[in-house]
Amino acid sequence: MELYARTIAEVSDLLRRQEVSAVEVTRDVLRRIAAVDGRVGAYLLVDEAGALEQAAAADRRLAAGEAVTPLTGIPLGLKDLLSTRGVATTCASKILADYVPAYDATVVARLRQAGAVFTGKLNMDEFAMGSSTENSAYQPTRNPWDPERVPGGSSGGSAAAVAADECLAALGSDTGGSIRQPASFCGVVGLKPTYGRVSRYGLVAFASSLDQIGPLTKTVTDSALLLGGIAGHDPRDSTSVPREVPDFREQLAAEIKGRRLGIPREYFVAGMDPEVRAAFDQAVAVFTGLGAEIVDLSLPHTEYAVATYYLVATAEASSNLARYDGVKYGRRAAGVDNLLEMYYRTRAEGFGPEVKRRIMLGTYALSAGYYDAYYRKAQQVRTLIRQDFEQAFSRCDLIVAPVCPTPAFRFGEKLADPLQMYLSDVLTIPVNLAGLPAISVPGGCSRAGLPIGLQLIAAPFAEASLLQAAYQFEQATDWHRRRPPLDV
């Protein structure tokens, strides 16, 4: 098997045994990017020189046997909203076209410390606003399983790059499903950690109370390894939680016999693709076969989740994106005469239509006279949604559900109707509102050959338990072994 097609765990072993060098692995991945990215469009920037330099440094560490971690010498891709010192970070927006951060995000700094290699920056919906990566200001990213279809979003570049073997794994961010939904569409493993588990410092904010960075990987083991590399308290992020990080990989093998898996009634929404439903039923049968106990659950406020999300997220976004004003960095409209014109034109030219739509929605939700009816009400409903889950987890250990009502859709299919696009996040959004950890693992396949993901949701900080169940499922199925037909 080619090096690029392997997993973190496998390459890490090869590197430690010095059977291959990090430079060889990196060159192999870079060749793969050169070979397929023209068809996929996952990368906004490939940092060949930087990657090879980091690989050489990793090789010196490996040779000396010093400070070697499971991520030393592993080529990873980064969603283009993670600040990378000296490497452009655009958020797939024109307004940050020329922006080069002066500092590393905490997750980037931790991975650098661990000796990882960064291949480049991955495409996304502009400022993470979208579910198809069609809102990128730069390029579409194609689903490696079907070039006519979207990879999902907003971390579409990250999911497609992992599925197409253009990196061993990648980091994405999940605000309303932005890791799990593209992972489902592209047939990879996507983990959204508990809010506060991973530092957000240096993650360009979309909605601060919902955003969370997480890994997109080829296997659950890799997910455990990469999560271990980025998790943990960060004094630079007041919302990160000072809690011990367990060795997730070591705990993977625990049995799930006797665990109670809850199935929320409300998640089987109208319009769910029968193939998604069938794949889900089959997955539940797998868990039953592994000795899990199935519990019927109700999460009664689910129907308000999408509305709540689009008030909270847009309100926060309207404020978070105010800093792009042309004063300090990024794009400034040319030939303006006064301050007001500079603001108007910089933002009119710099932001795409979906970003503008959300800034306007959020501004409206926070306006005098509307705050109580919208923002405050949304916060109250958010509390109810969180309580739904608290009650559910008194009756079960994990929740199991589909990720998205459909497999990957076609380009343009939902672009004309934003509401239709928003509704495709109905099964992922409640998790963000409640701050819970959740994972999407390959869990089926449509007749057309498109991957279908399975979602597992756990109580706060129960990532270890989440990964165990996902691992057991992965061991019992072959979905993760399927590769997209890119090489034919």
Place this chain on the structure above:
Amino acid sequence: MDFEIVIGLEVHAQLRTRTKIFCSCSTTFGDQPNSNTCPVCTGLPGALPVLNRQVVEFALRAGLATNCRINSTSVFARKNYFYPDLPKGYQISQYDLPICEHGYLEVVVDGEEKRIGITRIHMEEDAGKLVHPENMPGISYVDFNRACVPLLEIVSEPDMRSSGEAVAYLKALRDILVYLEICDGNMEEGSFRCDANVSLRPYGQREFGTRSELKNMNSFRNVQRAIDYEVRRQREILLEGGQVVQETRLWDADREITVSMRGKEEAHDYRYFPDPDLLPVEVPAAWIEKVRRQLPELPREKRERFIAAYGLPASDAEILTDSRAMADFFERTVELGGEPKMASNWMVSELLRYLNDDRISIAACPVTPEGLAALLKLMTAGTVSGKLAKQVLAIMYRERDNDPAAIVKARGLVQIDDQEELAKIVREVLAAHPGEVEKYKGGKTKVFGFLVGQVMRRTRGKANPGLVNDLLRRQLDG
């Protein structure tokens, strides 16, 4: 018809923390533009604020010293507006849950005590500064050194009824913040800024009149003059049957008028909402109690104690408690054996004159409490006269020499106490002025002072004045 004046004040006090409120950049004033900045205080994408606990501690001090209730949970909120000196497009402030509420200050105006309510005290970050270089029209620079410097906003109730009361409140508040060592209280440099809400209403009316908000007053004097101007302006409008417009007005100190800056319809909708990047600020009762215990004696308490314990006149107590450093200087002098009333007199009438002439603060005074106490003791012991002591003090101050005994000895300034020597001089003086002696004996006792002066002149001021008086009387009357 006459009107009642209603004034409420909003004070912004820059806190003297070493580092900024949400990052670890230095708060030093006057450094190279943008040298004290980082991703957080310049609002780089992805940077996050982390609260400096010292700011909370300072807010607690201010709240407790102004009799506020401390909210055990308070919340930072974003105040959204666009301006180039505001790097994030919002200011992190506090809105519906400030850290301190419902306090008051007692101030004395024209000998009468008055209680001024304090609505709230909250923590927030300062903005940067725009620099408009000369000769470069159309170009402005932004200096973010001040961005993220901690501020306390202290909002009073509309309880003041004259510009005099407003200034008394401001001074009392400033003295407290300076005493608490949380603000340097410098209005000219902007570390203590004040906006005033001013309105008029007919006496007896309960509802407030329409107010204007006055800005840009950078001294107590300007606050007083701006309010006085605004009261006259509003009174004229009302007397002519007009309506006061709700607006923000700037004080123009050169033209001595207020001018309209923006009206109500241009007022911002700040779209406040809780900042999701910061957790609510939790202040456990134990923390509040600790700060309360460590609170220093405040200006008013200290003034009253100085009057009661040392028998000082109110005016001197006022001056000595003007700053904590001054009060400490006085008490240290007393502790070292200086007689309290003497110490007070010598500080107020001598030492402060030197300091004022040289425009230096008590902290930089070349004479130390040790030096002053030693000098006072020489006087009490009769070693030097008051007149000599003034000369000695001048030398101490000029030469930064705090050993008055040595100065006296080295310069031969010791008082002449020798009875025989003085008696001889007195005899000589009387012999030299027979006419004056005649007048005295004829009942014109006024010449006595002239004769004393003559003795002093011959001894170049070193004669013990008490002894000179005695000897003269004895020889004249005897």
